[in-house]
Amino acid sequence: MRDASAPTKNTLAAKLTRMKAAFSNYNVVRMREALRYLSEPKLELFIKIPFLIHINHPQFEGYVPEAPEACGIYNFKNSGFYK
Numbered sequence: 001m002r003d004a005s006a007p008t009k010n011t012l013a014a015k016l017t018r019m020k021a022a023f024s025n026y027n028v029v030r031m032r033e034a035l036r037y038l039s040e041p042k043l044e045l046f047i048k049i050p051f052l053i054h055i056n057h058p059q060f061e062g063y064v065p066e067a068p069e070a071c072g073i074y075n076f077k078n079s080g081f082y083k
Contacts (some may be wrong), residue, residue, distance in 0.1 A: 050076065 038046055054072040057062055073079075 050079075 035043065050073060052060055052062060054076045056062075056072070058065075077083065
């Protein structure tokens with residue numbers, strides 16, 4: 001028996017769900033390729049840039065003394081780049 005709240009194959013919600021999954025899979029593949037083939041200095045930069053964008057601390061470049069309340073990258077601490 002099918003769940004009445006689950007989207008059927010041809011509904012807009014089902015199409016959006018499939019497109020979101022395909023987009024996420026595509027980005028995972030791109031990320032793996034980037035991590036695999038970047039040179040060491042470029043890989044280090046690739047990893048540090050999101051960290052520097054997210055962190056607002058006087059010890060790091062780009063520090064803003066009176067940062068707005070909402071700053072940083074959403075869910076960054078759970079992304080695997082925050083260490």
